[in-house]
Amino acid sequence: MKIPQHIAIIMDGNGRWAKAKNLPRTKGHKEGAASVEIITKEANKLGVKYLTLYAFSTENWARPKTEIIALMNLLEETLDKFLNNPDKNIKIIFSSSRKKLPAKILKKMQQVEKESAKNKGLTLNLAIDYGSRQEILEAISKLQKKNLKPTKANFEKCLYNNLPDPDLIIRTSGEQRLSNFLLWQAAYSEFYFTKTLWPDFREKELLEAIKDFSIRQRRFGA
Numbered sequence: 001m002k003i004p005q006h007i008a009i010i011m012d013g014n015g016r017w018a019k020a021k022n023l024p025r026t027k028g029h030k031e032g033a034a035s036v037e038i039i040t041k042e043a044n045k046l047g048v049k050y051l052t053l054y055a056f057s058t059e060n061w062a063r064p065k066t067e068i069i070a071l072m073n074l075l076e077e078t079l080d081k082f083l084n085n086p087d088k089n090i091k092i093i094f095s096s097s098r099k100k101l102p103a104k105i106l107k108k109m110q111q112v113e114k115e116s117a118k119n120k121g122l123t124l125n126l127a128i129d130y131g132s133r134q135e136i137l138e139a140i141s142k143l144q145k146k147n148l149k150p151t152k153a154n155f156e157k158c159l160y161n162n163l164p165d166p167d168l169i170i171r172t173s174g175e176q177r178l179s180n181f182l183l184w185q186a187a188y189s190e191f192y193f194t195k196t197l198w199p200d201f202r203e204k205e206l207l208e209a210i211k212d213f214s215i216r217q218r219r220f221g222a
């Protein structure tokens with residue numbers, strides 16, 4: 001089986017998962033956070049080099065305040081877990097505008113990045129307060145400030161992280177759209193849409209997506 005070097009996932013459907021079980025949306029987010037841990041471990045085990053997870057978009061700030069607070073608490077819990085019980089294999093970085101997140105969380109993000117920087121296994125890239133349009137606009141202003149020519153290489157150096165493009169982009173919950181995710185980086189990505197809701201997306205579902213990717217023929221226009 002061909003393992004993608006970089007998998008990016010739009011983790012969608014936490015709310016619908018909870019609704020179907022007559023639970024509050026926050027329970028869906030909690031179970032979604034469990035999927036994050038499981039999928040990160042499994043991807044590392046399978047030899048995936050980069051895993052980008054879309055956890056909170058620049059548009060998600062428009063959600064009800066109570067839901068945002070619950071999501072921030074969950075994010076903090078996840079960061080605390082990384083800090084208190086670090087996986088010595090996994091390097092953690094963030095794709096984030098870092099503009100609106102609470103100071104307490106920004107500080108923990110920096111700590112996690114610093115403490116995991118030397119790890120050699122999977123790189124987990126968490127997209128939090130992430131919007132691709134915002135990222136592109138920020139990259140353009142960095143280019144201008146540094147007085148750099150707008151070449152592909154220079155531009156990519158100005159993105160939040162300059163990772164290889166995602167080979168495979170997965171979206172759960174049946175929606176088939178990018179929702180402002182990796183607009184530049186997705187130029188030649190393979191897409192995999194599944195009806196499975198994110199809290200139900202576990203090892204078996206990841207393997208199915210990779211198997212599907214394995215048999216695709218990529219041509220890159222050539």
Ligand code: IPE
Binds near residue numbers: 012
């Ligand atoms: C994904 O689940 C998590 C975030 C976007 C934060 P949703 O909260 O979007 O769940 P649905 O789409 O309402 O089911």
Ligand code: IPE
Binds near residue numbers: 010012055056060175
């Ligand atoms: C996309 O999910 C963002 C994340 C998964 C973080 P949304 O639930 O916010 O997307 P839309 O609103 O259905 O497009």
Ligand code: MG
Binds near residue numbers: 012
């Ligand atoms: Mg959604």
